[in-house]
Structures are given as C-alpha cells and as structure tokens.
Amino acid sequence: MQKIIDRFVKYITVDTQSDPENPAFPSTEKQWDLAKILVEELKEIGMEDVTLDDNCYVMATLPSNVDFEVPTIGFIAHIDTSPDYSGTNVKPQFHPNYNGEDIVLNKEENIILSPSYFEDLLMYKGQTLITTDGTTLLGADDKAGITEIVSAMEFLINNPEIKHGKIRVGFTPDEEVGKGAHMFDVDKFGAEWAYTMDGSQVGELEYENFNAAGAKVTINGKIVHPGYAKGKMINSMTIAADFIKSLPANEVPEHTTNYEGFFHLHTMNGEVEKTTLEYIIRDHDLKLFEGRKELFQKLVDDLNKKLGADLIEVEIKDQYFNMREKIEPVMHIVDIAEEAMNHLNITPLIKAIRGGTDGSQLSYKGLPCPNIFAGGHNFHGRYEYVPAESLQLATDVIVEIARITAKRARK
Numbered sequence: 001m002q003k004i005i006d007r008f009v010k011y012i013t014v015d016t017q018s019d020p021e022n023p024a025f026p027s028t029e030k031q032w033d034l035a036k037i038l039v040e041e042l043k044e045i046g047m048e049d050v051t052l053d054d055n056c057y058v059m060a061t062l063p064s065n066v067d068f069e070v071p072t073i074g075f076i077a078h079i080d081t082s083p084d085y086s087g088t089n090v091k092p093q094f095h096p097n098y099n100g101e102d103i104v105l106n107k108e109e110n111i112i113l114s115p116s117y118f119e120d121l122l123m124y125k126g127q128t129l130i131t132t133d134g135t136t137l138l139g140a141d142d143k144a145g146i147t148e149i150v151s152a153m154e155f156l157i158n159n160p161e162i163k164h165g166k167i168r169v170g171f172t173p174d175e176e177v178g179k180g181a182h183m184f185d186v187d188k189f190g191a192e193w194a195y196t197m198d199g200s201q202v203g204e205l206e207y208e209n210f211n212a213a214g215a216k217v218t219i220n221g222k223i224v225h226p227g228y229a230k231g232k233m234i235n236s237m238t239i240a241a242d243f244i245k246s247l248p249a250n251e252v253p254e255h256t257t258n259y260e261g262f263f264h265l266h267t268m269n270g271e272v273e274k275t276t277l278e279y280i281i282r283d284h285d286l287k288l289f290e291g292r293k294e295l296f297q298k299l300v301d302d303l304n305k306k307l308g309a310d311l312i313e314v315e316i317k318d319q320y321f322n323m324r325e326k327i328e329p330v331m332h333i334v335d336i337a338e339e340a341m342n343h344l345n346i347t348p349l350i351k352a353i354r355g356g357t358d359g360s361q362l363s364y365k366g367l368p369c370p371n372i373f374a375g376g377h378n379f380h381g382r383y384e385y386v387p388a389e390s391l392q393l394a395t396d397v398i399v400e401i402a403r404i405t406a407k408r409a410r411k
Helices: 001-013 031-043 119-124 141-157 236-246 286-307 322-331 332-344 360-362 388-408
Strands: 046-050 056-060 073-078 094-097 103-106 111-113 130-131 165-170 193-199 202-210 211-220 262-270 272-281 312-320 349-352 369-375 385-387
Touching: 001 031, 001 130, 001 388, 031 046, 031 056, 031 141, 031 165, 046 202, 073 141, 073 360, 073 388, 103 130, 111 322, 119 141, 141 165, 141 193, 141 385, 141 388, 193 202, 193 312, 193 360, 202 332, 211 236, 211 286, 236 262, 236 272, 236 286, 272 286, 286 312, 312 360, 322 332, 322 360, 332 388, 360 388, 369 388, 385 388
Parallel strands: 073 165, 073 193, 193 369, 202 349
Antiparallel strands: 046 056, 056 165, 094 130, 103 111, 130 385, 202 369, 211 272, 211 312, 262 272
C-alpha cells in the first residue's frame, strides 16, 4: 500500500487548480504539469497508445490478454482540483492507526478535524488517514481516482494471470468548472462503457446525478447623493435582498438531502448601481428541474412588475443532466461494479449523486459512465481527507471489474 500512498502524494503536491473565470481550455496552464507527469508514468508502467492531446486530455490503453472478445471498458478521473480552495503547496499529514479523536491540522491557527462535526471519521478508526495541514485542500478529488486507476493498471500488467479485455484510461482537465467532458473525444477513447473514479466513501456506486443549471441575476440601480436621494435613488442591493428572500427559504443546500433539489446562491457582488447574484439550480427529477427554472424566471418577472420597471435581468443556462436516463438501458455495467464490490466484501452504497461528474456529460455523449468511490471526504476545503486503505480498496475494485467483465464475456 505504501506505493499507492507515495503515488498519491506525488500527484497532490502538483498544483492543478482550475479557474471558472477563464474561458481558455484548459482554464489553467498548471494542469499540463500533472498531465505530462501522467504520460511519462503510464509509459513507464507499460501502458500503450499513451497520448496527450491539444486540450490536455490524457488517454492510454492496456491491451487485452485473452483470445476471446471482451467489451472495451474505461476508467476516468480528473486532473484539476477545485477553485473553491487553494491547491498550492499542499502538505499532506499522516495519521496512522487513527484513534477516533480530534485531529489537529494546524496548531498555530487552531484548525481541528473533529469527529464531533465530521462523523464519518469514526468509520476509519484504526486506519491511516491522510489529511491537509489546514491551509489548503488535499486534492483527493480527484487525484485519489487517478492514483487508483494508474495503480490498478500497474497491478494488472504485473499480474498477467488476471484475465481482462482491452482497457482504456482517461484523465480530464477542468471537471471542477464543468468543462471536463466538453472536448473529450468519445470515439477516440473507444470504450463501450466506462467508470469515473470520483465518488467519496468506500462503497459508493452512483448512476444518478442532478440536472443542473446556472443562473446569473443582474439588478440595475441608480446612484445619487444620499442626502438628496428621496424618490430618485434605486439601490440595487436592497432589490437583490428582496429577490433572495423571494426564493423558498428551505430549498437551499444546507437544508436539503437525498433527492431534494435546491437553489444555491454562491456568488454575490454589489454596489448601489449594480448587483449581480450567481446561482446554481439543481434537481434530480427533470420535471421538477424545469419547474425550478420556471419559478426562478417568474420571481424575476414578478419583482420587475412590482418595481414598475425592468431593473432585473436573468440568464439561465443548462449545465448537465441526470445520467440515469442513459445508464438504465445498460444496467449490467452497474451490476458488474456491484458484483466487484461484493466479491471484495465491500457493501455497495447505491445512491444518487448530489452533484455531477464528467460521467453525466459523457453518458449523454454516448459513453455510459457510472461513478465509483475514490475514498476521499470533505472535498473542496481544508478538512478534506482520505484513508489510505480506501485508496487500496478502490484500486482493487478496478481490478475486479476488469476480471469480471472478461469472465462474463467468456460465458
């Protein structure tokens, strides 16, 4: 397992944070740094057809080692880390034989990773936890997935007695800013189906995700001297407050779970003359999702009518859709992953993703792509951690999926 840990540390110490404000692809040049490292490493372990294209997608092939037809399958993870928190100068900390108590991430700043708040920690008593030092994210999302895919390919190469068909691996940029699958060449990848290794706790197996849209609300005001403002000033910030309050108060991320959708205000910038609000709109059910977008537009229209002028503008753009529609006709690909986990005494946790992955977009591009656990927790922030044992278990699942796929094809 030490080799897997060392590989993970090698990847997370390369800063690959993406940038939602940059329309370039990839959105940051530093993502190329890890992509180039991966190309060399894939060649070193014996992978074939290793490529890095002009859009920063890494692909490679593990040829079949059987003399019968087996469907080509793929495994995919993303190179970038979240723009929500710094990925620069990541300094991982190791906590062997975790005892279930508070972990001091940063003594100087009194940053504590506590099971009293993050209860999932207690599932990993006795294991080796890899955490941040409290000043950056860790990068397990999704460098854990990359680690597991590379490690599984190396294991299969070194253990040819394990029979498998052709396997394709792919590493994508800009997943965290919603563009990870935009330039992905499905035909070049050439797999019948694939799995993203981008879930959280051990056992997660997901083939449903949110339908997603982004909405930008712009409120226009008018500035005049506040001493002489009566009947003249229009304060865009107070109008923005009215709009925020007009949305259902409990339909926000902090008050919803499971299949419940939400409206999430994630960015707000305001002055008297102009305020912008940026929302994400989410729901698993397509009909409810469409209803949320309609409600959003109606609230804008109603407030403009109340104000007696079109002071509020809104732009709503769809981002991705629930991949369940594309996975259900080929549910055997989920069954194979579930069988692999059962063989390894891992309890499958089949549930809907409260978010999205590259797999949701890839499924709509013709590559059905469920999501499997990568092992990390508390993504996108300083409290992110991953148990080393989870890295190993996810690696084992990949190997087992390859073996089962070949075994089923032979029958």
